[in-house]
Amino acid sequence: MNRTYVIQTLGCQMNVHDSERIAGSLDAAGYTPALEGQDPDLIVFNTCAVRENADNKLYGHLSFLAPTKKANPDLQIAIGGCLAQKDKGSIIKRAPYVDVVFGTHNVGSLPALLERARIEQRSQVEIKEALEHFPSTLPARRHSAFSAWVSISVGCNNTCTFCIVPQLRGREKDRPSDEILGEIRALVDEGVTEVTLLGQNVNAYGVDFGDREAFAKLLRECGKVDGLERVRFMSPHPRDFTDDVIEAMAQTHNVMPHLHMPLQSGSDRILQSMRRSYRVDRYRAIIEKVRAAMPHSTITTDLIVGFPGESESDFQASLDVCSELRFLAAYSFKYSKRPGTPAAQMPDQIDEDVVAERYDRLHKKLNEVSLSVNEDVIGSELEVLITDIEAGRAQGKSRDFRLVHFEVSGEEGARPGDVAKVKITSAKPHFIFGEKIEIRKSRGGDAFELRKMEAEKNGVFLGVPQLKSSLVK
Numbered sequence: 001m002n003r004t005y006v007i008q009t010l011g012c013q014m015n016v017h018d019s020e021r022i023a024g025s026l027d028a029a030g031y032t033p034a035l036e037g038q039d040p041d042l043i044v045f046n047t048c049a050v051r052e053n054a055d056n057k058l059y060g061h062l063s064f065l066a067p068t069k070k071a072n073p074d075l076q077i078a079i080g081g082c083l084a085q086k087d088k089g090s091i092i093k094r095a096p097y098v099d100v101v102f103g104t105h106n107v108g109s110l111p112a113l114l115e116r117a118r119i120e121q122r123s124q125v126e127i128k129e130a131l132e133h134f135p136s137t138l139p140a141r142r143h144s145a146f147s148a149w150v151s152i153s154v155g156c157n158n159t160c161t162f163c164i165v166p167q168l169r170g171r172e173k174d175r176p177s178d179e180i181l182g183e184i185r186a187l188v189d190e191g192v193t194e195v196t197l198l199g200q201n202v203n204a205y206g207v208d209f210g211d212r213e214a215f216a217k218l219l220r221e222c223g224k225v226d227g228l229e230r231v232r233f234m235s236p237h238p239r240d241f242t243d244d245v246i247e248a249m250a251q252t253h254n255v256m257p258h259l260h261m262p263l264q265s266g267s268d269r270i271l272q273s274m275r276r277s278y279r280v281d282r283y284r285a286i287i288e289k290v291r292a293a294m295p296h297s298t299i300t301t302d303l304i305v306g307f308p309g310e311s312e313s314d315f316q317a318s319l320d321v322c323s324e325l326r327f328l329a330a331y332s333f334k335y336s337k338r339p340g341t342p343a344a345q346m347p348d349q350i351d352e353d354v355v356a357e358r359y360d361r362l363h364k365k366l367n368e369v370s371l372s373v374n375e376d377v378i379g380s381e382l383e384v385l386i387t388d389i390e391a392g393r394a395q396g397k398s399r400d401f402r403l404v405h406f407e408v409s410g411e412e413g414a415r416p417g418d419v420a421k422v423k424i425t426s427a428k429p430h431f432i433f434g435e436k437i438e439i440r441k442s443r444g445g446d447a448f449e450l451r452k453m454e455a456e457k458n459g460v461f462l463g464v465p466q467l468k469s470s471l472v473k
C-alpha cells in the first residue's frame with residue numbers, strides 16, 4: 001500500500017494520545033508517515049469540541065483543502081475526535097469531499113473505513129455511541145521515545161454545566177489496573193522513563209469496578225516498576241481528591257511533586273453554577289494538604305473567565321485565589337458557549353469585550369504569580385529530564401514541572417531523554433534558566449538515540465507526522 005499520512009491534532013492530551021493510536025493503526029495497515037515536505041495521501045484531523053473556535057478551526061482547514069482535493073482526488077481526508085462524535089454526518093454535508101468521519105469510540109476502525117471509501121467511491125460515516133474497545137488495545141506510534149501517555153480511563157461521570165465531554169466521550173470506563181501496569185512495564189522495557197497517566201477524571205479511577213482507593217493503589221504500584229523514573233497524571237477532580245492519593249504521591253519515590261488540578265473559578269457562586277460539586281475552601285484544603293505532605297510541590301490549574309453571570313467580584317475572587325494559592329501556571333480559557341450544554345441556556349451571558357478585558361487581567365496576574373513562584377528556586381539545583389536540544393541550548397522539565405533552559409556543549413553528547421542536574425540562575429514567568437552541573441546518561445536517552453538512528457536509516461518520520469501549515473490556513 002505505502003500511502004503516506006499526516007495527523008492534525010486539536011485539543012487535549014487525550015486527543016494527543018488518541019492520535020498516537022490512530023498513527024499506530026495506520027502503520028499496522030501498511031500506511032507510512034509522510035516525511036517533511038512530502039504531500040501526504042491521507043490527512044487526518046483529530047478534532048476537539050470543547051470550545052467554539054475548535055469548530056471554526058476545522059471547517060476553516062477543510063475549506064482551504066477543497067481545491068487541493070479537487071486537484072488530487074486520490075488524496076483522502078478523515079475527521080475523527082470529539083467534533084466528529086458531535087457533528088457526525090453533518091460534516092459531510094458541509095464538506096462533501098471528506099472521505100471518512102469516525103468517532104471517539106471507534107478510533108481503530110479508520111483503516112477499514114478508508115479502504116471502503118476508496119472501493120465504494122463514497123464518504124463513510126461511522127460513529128459509535130459507546131466504547132467498543134479501549135483505544136489502548138491499539139498499536140501506538142508515540143511522539144516520544146522516553147515519555148509516554150498511558151490512559152487509565154475514558155469518559156466522565158460529572159456534569160459540569162459548561163462541558164460537552166461526557167456527551168462525546170460517554171460515562172467513565174476504567175481500564176483494569178493489571179492491564180495498565182502491563183503497558184507501563186512494556187514501555188519501560190522499550191526505554192520509557194516517564195509516564196503520564198491520563199483520564200478525564202483520574203482520581204475517580206476505580207468507580208467502574210467499585211474500588212475507591214484504586215487510583216492511590218495504582219500510583220503505589222507504579223513505584224514498584226524498575227526503571228520508571230517519573231510518574232505524572234492528569235486530570236484529577238477536586239471533589240474526588242482523597243487523602244490516600246496525597247499519601248501515595250508523597251510516599252512513592254517516582255511520583256512527581258506536581259499537581260495539575262482544575263479549579264475553574266475562585267467564586268463559590270460560579271462554582272455552584274458550573275456544577276463543579278466543590279467550593280474554594282475544599283480546593284484550598286487539598287492544596288494545603290499536598291503542600292504539607294510535599295513542601296516542594298507545585299500546583300497548576302485551569303481557569304475559565306466570563307462564565308455566565310460572572311460579576312466583577314466573582315472575577316476578583318479568581319484573581320485573589322491565584323495570588324493566595326501561588327499557581328506555577330494556569331491554563332486560562334474564555335468561556336465558550338457550547339450548544340447542548342446547560343450553561344449555553346443560562347441568562348447573563350457575558351459581553352465578549354468584558355470577557356476579553358478580564359482575560360487580559362487574569363493573564364497579567366498569572367504571569368506575576370508564576371514569576372514569583374519561579375524566582376523561589378533561583379540558587380537551587382534541580383533534576384531536569386531533557387526533552388529537546390537545539391544549537392547547544394537544552395530544555396526540559398524539572399520534577400516539579402518547571403520548564404528549564406540551559407546550555408550544553410556538543411562534547412558531552414547529551415541527548416533528549418537524558419537527565420541533567422541544573423543550578424538555577426534566573427527566572428521568567430513561564431521558564432527558568434540555569435547552568436548545567438552534570439548530565440546523567442539515561443535509558444531514555446538511549447531509546448531516543450536508537451529511534452533516531454532507525455528513523456534516519458529507514459527514512460521514516462520520528463513520531464506522529466503533523467500537517468504542514470502550507471496545506472491549511
Ligand code: SF4
Nearest residue numbers: 156158160163165200
Ligand atoms: S470533570 Fe467536568 S469539565 Fe472535566 S470532563 Fe468531566 S464534565 Fe467535563
